[in-house]
Amino acid sequence: MDEVTKVFTQIPEFLEYLGPECAAAIANAAPNDELDLSPKFPFLCSRxxxxxxxxxxxxxxxxREILPTRDELASVPGFVDDPVGDLPAGKADCVIQKYDRRALIVSTATCGARCRFCFRKNYPFQNIPDVARQVSDWLDTHSDIWEVILSGGDPLMLGPGEFRDLVEAIAMHSSVTTLRIHTRxxxxxPDVVMQxxxxxRELPARFECVLVSHVDHPDELDEQSQMVFGQLRFSGWTLLNQSVLLKGVNNxxxxxxxxxxxLFEQGVLPYYLHQLDHANGVAHFEVSDETAKELIKEIRTRLPGYLVPKLVREIAGEKSKTPIL
Ligand code: SF4
Incomplete structure (x- = not known):
């Protein structure tokens, strides 16, 4: 493991770190003969x-969210390299605009870990140049944009200097009133968020600030995530969460x-429950629409309305997310 960045890039080392107490869970999630030790979408997991x-x-x-299996090698009709139509919506190398007067920035290729179901696992990230300059140039000629969404990869994986440069470049454009960060x-x-x-803490003085976390399972939340969310909330950020509905994870x-x-205990409201984006190599995570609708109907009977996420699908070329129920 790299002691500086605290990530595992080698599966055997990761499994050794988990130790014998996780052996049964590992065998359930990825039996030996199904584990892919050299996946096309490389393995990465934080300590x-x-x-x-x-x-x-x-x-x-x-x-299951993190371990590569041979299921990813299956070629399934309808599962493609660009499932949400990022490439046709590209306006500059790192700017995507799908929706009216809002723009999304693919800030970096880097993530804190690689989710096996990632919708951008085949995205051509190597094209990303000097993000701050490019975003600033693009906003100069698009004064109708009022919300900028920082996505990736994970935008908070930018170094502190690069992240500041990017945000300051956006802040120079007075039309942009809302800054949204999508992050896992x-x-x-959480250590990197704190960096x-x-x-x-300063940003809510300039923008309406929205942080949309990506949490799929309650076991992903603990006192460290609570500390991060608590500090953001105290600083004036609106906190929402999006999850992906995943077979074997949260279905x-x-x-x-x-x-x-x-999530609510940590100050975060559930926002979207996404049906799986059909990227190549993720079909084994698919949950049918019928099952998804039944799940939403069931949790509606258990939770107040503000804790029931909207069940949606992103359809390439559509002008908004598509509600399923
Ligand atoms: S954090 Fe997001 S962009 Fe990164 S691998 Fe996971 S789903 Fe993909």
């Missing part, structure tokens, strides 16, 4: 996430109910 797996009530659920780092690398904290009402309640 922090490994520690969450070790203390999880359902460790195999978290392992409160779960994967940006001085700037994150039961009990897990979804617990996820919503635990």
């Amino acid at each position: 922090r996430y490994a520690d969450l797996i070790k203390k999880a009530a359902e460790p195999e659920a978290l392992l 780092l409160p779960v994967m690398r 940006h904290f001085e700037l994150l 039961n009402a009990g897990t979804l109910e617990k996820l919503s309640r635990r």
Whole structure:
């Protein structure tokens, strides 16, 4: 493991770190003959996430999100390299615009871990140049944009200097009133979120600030995520969460109910439950629309309305997310 960045890039080392107490969960999530030790979409997992797996009530659920299996090699009709139409919506190398007067920035290729179901696992990230300059140039000629969404990869994986440069470049454009960050780092690398904290604390004085976390399972939330969310909330950020509905991870009402309640305890409202984006190599995570609708109907009977996420699908070329129920 790289001691500086605290990530595992080698599966045997990661499994050794998890130790014998996780052996049964590993065998359930990825039996030996199904594990892919040299996957096309490379393995990456933070030590922090490994520690969450070790203390999880359902460790195999978290392992399925992170461990590559041979299922990823299956070629399934309808599963493609660009499932959400990022490339046709590209306006500059790192700017994507799908929706009216809002723009999304692919800030970096880097993440705190690589989710096996990632919708951008085949995205041509090598094209990303000097992001701050390019975003600033693009906004110069698009004064109708009022919301900028920082996505990736994970935008908070930018170094503190690069992240500040990017945000300051956006702040120079007075039309932009809302800054949204999509991140999985409160779960994967809370230590890295804290490295940006001085700037994150300042931003609500300039923008309406929204942080949309990506949490799929209640065992991904603990006292460290709570500390990150608490500090952001105290600084004036609106906190929402989006999850992906994933077979073998969160496709039961009990897990979804617990996820919503635990998010709320940490000051975060459930926002979207996404049906799986059909990227190549992720078909084994698919949950049918019928099952998804039944799950939402069930959790509606268990939770107040504000804790029931909207069940949606992203359809390439559509002008908004498509509600399923
Ligand atoms: S954090 Fe997001 S962008 Fe990164 S691998 Fe996971 S789903 Fe993909």
